[in-house]
Amino acid sequence: MAKTKPDPAGPRHVAIIMDGNGRWAQARGRPRLFGHHAGARRVREIVEACPDLGVEYLTIFAFSTENWKRTQTEVAGLMTLFRRYIMKEMQAFVRENVRVRFIGDRPRLDAKLHGLMDEAEAMTAHCTGMNLTIALNYGGRDEVSRATQRLARDVAAGKLRPEDVDEETLPRYLDTCVVPDPDLVIRTSGEARISNFLLWQSAYAEYEFIDTLWPDFTREIFADVLKQYGARDRRFGAVSA
Numbered sequence: 001m002a003k004t005k006p007d008p009a010g011p012r013h014v015a016i017i018m019d020g021n022g023r024w025a026q027a028r029g030r031p032r033l034f035g036h037h038a039g040a041r042r043v044r045e046i047v048e049a050c051p052d053l054g055v056e057y058l059t060i061f062a063f064s065t066e067n068w069k070r071t072q073t074e075v076a077g078l079m080t081l082f083r084r085y086i087m088k089e090m091q092a093f094v095r096e097n098v099r100v101r102f103i104g105d106r107p108r109l110d111a112k113l114h115g116l117m118d119e120a121e122a123m124t125a126h127c128t129g130m131n132l133t134i135a136l137n138y139g140g141r142d143e144v145s146r147a148t149q150r151l152a153r154d155v156a157a158g159k160l161r162p163e164d165v166d167e168e169t170l171p172r173y174l175d176t177c178v179v180p181d182p183d184l185v186i187r188t189s190g191e192a193r194i195s196n197f198l199l200w201q202s203a204y205a206e207y208e209f210i211d212t213l214w215p216d217f218t219r220e221i222f223a224d225v226l227k228q229y230g231a232r233d234r235r236f237g238a239v240s241a
């Protein structure tokens, strides 16, 4: 496929709520996990498209702190999929110079998955190309609560004064402390809500709600969404020049 010239006005950081796997599978009379597997293949395509499209950071919502409420079969199937995905993709990430990070509450995940996540982060720590952040057992409120606990510990230990806690200090305690805020948040499948995703970080993000179900979200659709972003006037609370 021909390389697309990156749009200088395009978003540097795109975050995606990959929704619609279940409905995609259901429409084909298949179990929900069939949709999640198709969704995983789409992740590869979108990650590969990022450098050509000028996207430096991609954050994807793979499993939320609320997703444990799904059936045991679906949760177990997703955990197996995540383990296999990391094992399979690790070498490709290194080859493609993709730095991988995970955000979310790790201790609740099983030790094997947890270990693979640590390994993927360590193996790609030297990569300087695209930055892929996978949100796994992630919830925005949970992240802010955990950050506040760490911050409170520092205050109690005398490392930080309460009056020094501000909009610059607090994000340093978030899981995303080394990643810039998203410029654009995309949600697929026609739902228009943010479902506890990057609550602090997306304060000034643009949103795009796309009808396409995640397993049908192609590189071409992605490129179109980024083009539309280029036409937006981001004012960050100020007025246009």
Ligand code: FPP
Residues within 6 Å of the ligand: 018, 019, 020, 021, 022, 023, 024, 032, 036, 037, 039, 040, 043, 060, 061, 062, 063, 064, 067, 081, 082, 085, 134, 189, 214
């Ligand atoms: C939401 O669709 C999707 C999820 C909860 C799982 C997201 C997981 C993937 C895309 C699989 C692969 C990801 C990685 C990183 C390997 P849904 O199940 O809520 O769909 P529905 O709204 O149609 O039921």
